[in-house]
Amino acid sequence: MNLNYLDFEQPIAELQQKIEELRFATSGSGVNLTEEIARLDLKSRELTEQIFANLTPWQVAQLARHPQRPYALDYIKTLFTEWEELHGDRHYADDPSIVSGVARLEGRAVCVIGQQKGRDAKERVYRNFGMPKPEGYRKALRIMKLAEKFNLPVVTFIDTPGAYPGIGAEERNQSEAIARNLFELSRLRTPVIATVTGEGGSGGALAIGVADHVMMLQYSIYSVISPEGCASILFKDAGRAPEAAEAMRITSRDLFQHKLVDEIVSEPLGGAHRDPAAMMNTLKQKLISNLERLRHTPMPQLLANRYQRLMSYGAHDRLN
């Protein structure tokens, strides 16, 4: 099994391997297999299209968590120039699971906040697997306030399994830290754009997710609890996560349909990690055009629209 591919992608992996072998054979000998390779390439593409046209929510969740998926710092370093990271919540610590700072997008300064997972074992531990602690949310809030003060828009990248369920996190009142961000973001006097790039896990995600425009990458997920968590509570069996993923409607398509997110950013064939450069470019254009639109919205209108959207969230009936 090729570990660069998820289990449902194994047929693609096999084809790719065959193509590699043919390429190798061509380069070593005089045999011309170009036509055969082109044929297999096309077949691989068709197969990928076919598999990706019918992904289950659980398969999407696996893509959202793919170890090769671009992370916040990958986006930040590619989309922006002059990135300067800013650290610390000024009270307790610097939380490496949330990165923040200032940078330029097409020459215009913005404040950036993103949840960062680790790429290798050591960095994963350092980043606490992208699970923020209270100081992370408080650092994010500090940067939001900085953005408001200096009239800079805020761009956030959401990618977290959720808030960290630790003793210290509770002692330092992570409930309040998350709540405070929701409260302040709802009335922050500067445009905010949030993008779910990977996992949008619960309150930890929402703490940097209240915005004027909320986007989801095509194969990202967003939910109130992880599929595993939901399954272990409702089915008493974390192994039934695929069913929970289905029931909770965690995909961009479902959430867009229910008007809980504003836009889906399409990913390259096979997911963002198969062609990061293309992904970066698509997202960059979306950020630029949306920021341009929000920049020209008068502040009272921007805040009224944001409030209106928050109030529209919900599905309930009325008795007559």
Add this chain to the structure above:
Amino acid sequence: MSWLDKISGSKLLTNGRRSKSVPEGLWTKCESCQSVLYRAELERTLEVCPKCGTHRPIDARERLNHFLDPEPRFEIAANVIPTDPLKFKDSRKYTERIKEAQAETQEKDALVVMRGQLMGLPVVTASFEFSFMGGSMGSVVGEKFVQGVDAALEYGTPMICFAATGGARMQESLFSLMQMAKTSAALARLSERGLPFISVLTHPTMGGVSASLAMLGDINIAEPRALIGFAGPRVIEQTVRQKLPEGFQRAEFLLEKGAIDMIIDRREMREKLYRILSMLTHFTPTVVEQPN
């Protein structure tokens, strides 16, 4: 079946376990100190054990009934009822769970909101019904809370919320997560108008409610021994693989860590909240002239 079983029914002895309620109605037992308590007295003490002070669960409506002055009272958003936006089904359908909870609690959902007066001081109050799907916050709870805040804004009154909840309602998935943002945004408006929000955290106040409206009080108050936090103790224990400290996530622990302003006994809630609110709002009671 012996004659004893026949007359006592199944309530007295079940598999050798002590029955939870001896004869339904008249007497009940304190789970904490095991004292046998007279039901009528417990109602007078607002479900606080007169022997050991344990705060037992109290119905949302019952709580407001004791908390507010008898007159005037107006229920807010009583016509907002749940629906099933995602056609959610786990081992059972969400719609079935709703029906069952409604039949059991006689409430439409997990929040009761009322406008009334506290010793003459006009207030809007919200109270979570824990018996309704663990007091979980879905679209209806969020909407009713916001309508409560809107009423407080309209009448220029403080808002008081009694939380008792396990957190977000999973069966509404992202709709329920967004209620955190919705309720917090409404509270930001209340704050901007300079109207107080008092959050009373009762046992238990967890998850998405704790991480939104419940922690946003100008003053955060807890009932004694209430469990309060974001992540549940079991989840934390599994994650950190160590025993949690004694009293972890209890009201007294939060007071020590600086998360709440004070702990108030339920029996003193009315007087204390009146005292605080009357100071915050510069309220002076209007003395009604008695006609001669």
